Amino acid sequence: MSAPDSAILTDDDLKGTNLDGLKARPLRARRLTTVYVYEAPVRLWHWMTAASIVVLAATGYLIGSPPPSLSGEASSHFQMGWIRYLHFAAAWIFAVGFAGRVAWAFLGNVYARELFFIPFWKPAYWKELLDEVLVYAFLKKHVKTVVGHNALARTALFFCFTLTGLFMIVTGFALYSDGTGIDSWEGHVFGWVMPWLGGNLSTHFLHHWGMWVIILFVMIHVYTVSREDIMSRQSLISAMTNGYRTFRDDRPD
Amino acid sequence: MAVLETFYDVMRRQGITRRSFVKYCSLTAAALGLGPEFVPQIAHAMETKPRTPVLWLHGLECTCCSESFIRAAHPLVKDVILSMISLDYDDTLMASAGHQAEAILDEVMEKYHGNYILAVEGNPPLNEDGMYCIIGGKPFVEQLRRVASGAKAIISWGSCASYGCVQAARPNPTQATPVHKVILDKPIIKVPGCPPIAEVMTGVITYMQTFDRLPELDRQGRPKMFYSQRIHDKCYRRPHFDAGQYVEAFDDEGARKGYCLYKVGCKGPTTYNACSTVRWNDGVSFPIQSGHGCIGCSEDGFWDKGSWYARLQDVSGFGIEASADKVGLAAGGAVGAGLAAHAAISALTRARYKGDDAQ
Numbered sequence: 001m002s003a004p005d006s007a008i009l010t011d012d013d014l015k016g017t018n019l020d021g022l023k024a025r026p027l028r029a030r031r032l033t034t035v036y037v038y039e040a041p042v043r044l045w046h047w048m049t050a051a052s053i054v055v056l057a058a059t060g061y062l063i064g065s066p067p068p069s070l071s072g073e074a075s076s077h078f079q080m081g082w083i084r085y086l087h088f089a090a091a092w093i094f095a096v097g098f099a100g101r102v103a104w105a106f107l108g109n110v111y112a113r114e115l116f117f118i119p120f121w122k123p124a125y126w127k128e129l130l131d132e133v134l135v136y137a138f139l140k141k142h143v144k145t146v147v148g149h150n151a152l153a154r155t156a157l158f159f160c161f162t163l164t165g166l167f168m169i170v171t172g173f174a175l176y177s178d179g180t181g182i183d184s185w186e187g188h189v190f191g192w193v194m195p196w197l198g199g200n201l202s203t204h205f206l207h208h209w210g211m212w213v214i215i216l217f218v219m220i221h222v223y224t225v226s227r228e229d230i231m232s233r234q235s236l237i238s239a240m241t242n243g244y245r246t247f248r249d250d251r252p253d
Numbered sequence: 254m255a256v257l258e259t260f261y262d263v264m265r266r267q268g269i270t271r272r273s274f275v276k277y278c279s280l281t282a283a284a285l286g287l288g289p290e291f292v293p294q295i296a297h298a299m300e301t302k303p304r305t306p307v308l309w310l311h312g313l314e315c316t317c318c319s320e321s322f323i324r325a326a327h328p329l330v331k332d333v334i335l336s337m338i339s340l341d342y343d344d345t346l347m348a349s350a351g352h353q354a355e356a357i358l359d360e361v362m363e364k365y366h367g368n369y370i371l372a373v374e375g376n377p378p379l380n381e382d383g384m385y386c387i388i389g390g391k392p393f394v395e396q397l398r399r400v401a402s403g404a405k406a407i408i409s410w411g412s413c414a415s416y417g418c419v420q421a422a423r424p425n426p427t428q429a430t431p432v433h434k435v436i437l438d439k440p441i442i443k444v445p446g447c448p449p450i451a452e453v454m455t456g457v458i459t460y461m462q463t464f465d466r467l468p469e470l471d472r473q474g475r476p477k478m479f480y481s482q483r484i485h486d487k488c489y490r491r492p493h494f495d496a497g498q499y500v501e502a503f504d505d506e507g508a509r510k511g512y513c514l515y516k517v518g519c520k521g522p523t524t525y526n527a528c529s530t531v532r533w534n535d536g537v538s539f540p541i542q543s544g545h546g547c548i549g550c551s552e553d554g555f556w557d558k559g560s561w562y563a564r565l566q567d568v569s570g571f572g573i574e575a576s577a578d579k580v581g582l583a584a585g586g587a588v589g590a591g592l593a594a595h596a597a598i599s600a601l602t603r604a605r606y607k608g609d610d611a612q
Binding site for chain 2: 178
């Protein structure tokens, strides 16, 4: 086992590499351990879902609170028509992506399953969760590195993304069946949702709340991912672009 | 009480010509959305079937269902339905009263056990053993249970009987309860609305008489032929909605031009009813046509679903009331500020850090 700072390179280490002849010190040259975590379908799904969430939240907000009234002939505009079309198109992308992502949980690597459950029966999970909270409370400097998601991230993802996303898909299709009719497949499959949630208007209301939950989640997600990428012992953003996670040190703790 | 008279017999006895009778059958077929080939079938049923006894009970209600019913658009429909179904008991409309009236109820229940239709207007309050609604000295819920026990089917007239309506609105002190939560062992047809459209009411009865079966019902027990589409789906102002042209206030240019009432709280997009197709008062108009949004009176619990003049429900408990968007924006702002503060502290911590390669 090499010591943590053995990853720092000297001028000699650079000999015979692409950096041959350069000084190691001013370059802060290091050799880091990299692991492949997020496979291509997961990354593709992530960015597709991110884009669809942006479209869904924007158009969804406008469906609830439409822009100022347009003048002129009704036949010369289709503003709300387009807003709703974009919402439904993005919703289909989100829903199909979600279904594909569920399938990939079975087909992909072990990290592809982390989104769909919390290992609440494992003491290690609770320990890790507490450690992460302490890090965010500035009471602890570093925690153990993890290949996939840390316990805090996993918990937030499970509740605020996976469950809320599923709720949005189910209520979304139920509301969509308003337009396609009660005898459509949406009506048959999701017709139970609205009576269960207290009616059509209540379903709209909860669907609207779901949007805010996801918006708040996205804000926190973007912040913590950027922060972790800068401050933690592992890379975050590049893991979701090229799939490889880099550890900044090889310390065992 | 004429027992075995058919509809046709009664109509002829009342001086309705054969020609008017056939016209009525055609109109009924059209109202039910049936093709012309069903006209002879309706006529045949009217000519041969004995009249179905209907017992019409009134619980906690305002009689708006009856008021609507007696205004069934075509005069012939009114004449026919009021005398054709054997409306043997309806304390609002019948001539007899008191013990005489109650005696008829018992007589029909006994004579036509298992064959009469029970129409319920209003609902029973269950609190204090049903003492909030007394009919003939006894709680209405007892009368309802008694009459329902021998009924072939039950029609829940209006939003009261179907969902509870205003007397069941929060906090519902009398515990007014819709019929289907009290009577659990009979087929129940819900005809919600406050009140339901007259032609929808007569249409449901005519369908049951003609085909001798219940109309096809949706998941909530409403006849599909009248409640399978939203007001919004057939609204003549729908093009303005799709275009993005709304009434912003009731006295603006958009209101004068008949734009979509979505922004002033129209519940058409969330309300299943036939108002935008059948309309009211012989097809004269309906609320949206008169410039006011739909209030969603045929939907479950419409009194408790927020303002009639706003689409987005208020959230109680935040201040007095706030919209989901206000709460969401406030939460977003709070989270944003929290993240900024967290980022600032993180940066300060980081500033003391010398880098991964510090030796």
